[in-house]
Amino acid sequence: MAAAPPLLEAKDVNVVYEPARGVRIWSVRDVSLSLAPGEFVGLVGESGCGKSTLGFALTRMLRAPARMPSGEIVFDGQDIASLDGEPLRRQRRGGFALVLQSGMNALNPVRTVGRHIGDILKAHATDGEKWSRSAIRERGAELLGKVRLEPDVLDRYPHELSGGMRQRVSIALALALEPRLVVFDEPTTALDVIVQQAVMKTIKDLQREEGFTAILISHDLGVVLEATDRVMVMYGGEIVEDQPSSALLTGPHHPYTEALLGCYADPRADEIELGGIPGTPPDLSLPAGGCPFTARCPEAIEICGTVDPELTPLGRGVAACHVRAGTGTAASVPGTAAAVPHQATADTTEENRHAR
Numbered sequence: 001m002a003a004a005p006p007l008l009e010a011k012d013v014n015v016v017y018e019p020a021r022g023v024r025i026w027s028v029r030d031v032s033l034s035l036a037p038g039e040f041v042g043l044v045g046e047s048g049c050g051k052s053t054l055g056f057a058l059t060r061m062l063r064a065p066a067r068m069p070s071g072e073i074v075f076d077g078q079d080i081a082s083l084d085g086e087p088l089r090r091q092r093r094g095g096f097a098l099v100l101q102s103g104m105n106a107l108n109p110v111r112t113v114g115r116h117i118g119d120i121l122k123a124h125a126t127d128g129e130k131w132s133r134s135a136i137r138e139r140g141a142e143l144l145g146k147v148r149l150e151p152d153v154l155d156r157y158p159h160e161l162s163g164g165m166r167q168r169v170s171i172a173l174a175l176a177l178e179p180r181l182v183v184f185d186e187p188t189t190a191l192d193v194i195v196q197q198a199v200m201k202t203i204k205d206l207q208r209e210e211g212f213t214a215i216l217i218s219h220d221l222g223v224v225l226e227a228t229d230r231v232m233v234m235y236g237g238e239i240v241e242d243q244p245s246s247a248l249l250t251g252p253h254h255p256y257t258e259a260l261l262g263c264y265a266d267p268r269a270d271e272i273e274l275g276g277i278p279g280t281p282p283d284l285s286l287p288a289g290g291c292p293f294t295a296r297c298p299e300a301i302e303i304c305g306t307v308d309p310e311l312t313p314l315g316r317g318v319a320a321c322h323v324r325a326g327t328g329t330a331a332s333v334p335g336t337a338a339a340v341p342h343q344a345t346a347d348t349t350e351e352n353r354h355a356r
Ligand SMILES: Nc1ncnc2c1ncn2[C@@H]1O[C@H](COP(=O)(O)OP(=O)(O)OP(=O)(O)O)[C@@H](O)[C@H]1O
Pocket: 017, 018, 019, 025, 027, 045, 046, 047, 048, 049, 050, 051, 052, 053, 054, 065, 219, 284
């Protein structure tokens, strides 16, 4: 049987922050990815590596000073990267939604939960569609039920709800337009660990029940591995590995993924030895000139500092590493074996790299 076409395909997406004053930051660098209908995919990486920016780009939520200078985003066969205004608003219905960590704090304190739901339904009503008060309450109660909240929450104000309840409300709001893709950006990070687990369970159950495609963005690899089918690992604005979750746990291919896994300890182990990743992430205001992990990688060879490795099939997924893919042996780089710092070569300017 032929595989279903992807729900979303992104190709060579670049995102840059260009503040009026201050430096330009290239946060997402030539990212390509594909999401199958109904897939639950994780996106992990250290703070500042570009996860949220990529999530915003995929759901068309980038705001100034962010800009997407190049790249394609095709959702359900339609190019959404170039949509704006009314056509983009129409695509949101049955399209794509974003749940933010801060979403629970963005609720309007003087509006009840029911009013929030009504506002979204009315704002995205199709031609001639009317939302009566009773229809809003009926749909609102249905949405709250999906996130395991009682219908009486419709009449409550945000300050009357716990953090976990507010985050459930923001998930219900994201589901109001029946999206086929939901990006959850650190949806439980602001909650205590018990509430975190309960909300994560609801997200997992919901994804299965509703069948939407989901991306779970988190810096917590443990949470992502437990919840998702597949994990994309991001580093320095790039996807450096993409594997089924089970394969990533037992057989990572990228040295950064290995280092990341080394940062997690089994709390039941007799002796807990926590690893760390020495060094700091690359400066995203600098143009890339090679593998972004070069300066911190114990396996780096000379080619790593000048040529950015492509994602190559390895095991059950793909990874971008010269050494692991066998494209960076000493034979291919005469006279080399030493680690070199991550830096741009003289002829690699920001514009020509991102204009590719
Ligand atoms: N509004 C902004 N203006 C300028 N630079 C920004 C802005 N927002 C993010 N950046 C920069 O873009 C890069 C990627 O940021 P992003 O928020 O996407 O990372 P992240 O992986 O989501 O991090 P975290 O795990 O901390 O949420 C960072 O270097 C950050 O400094």
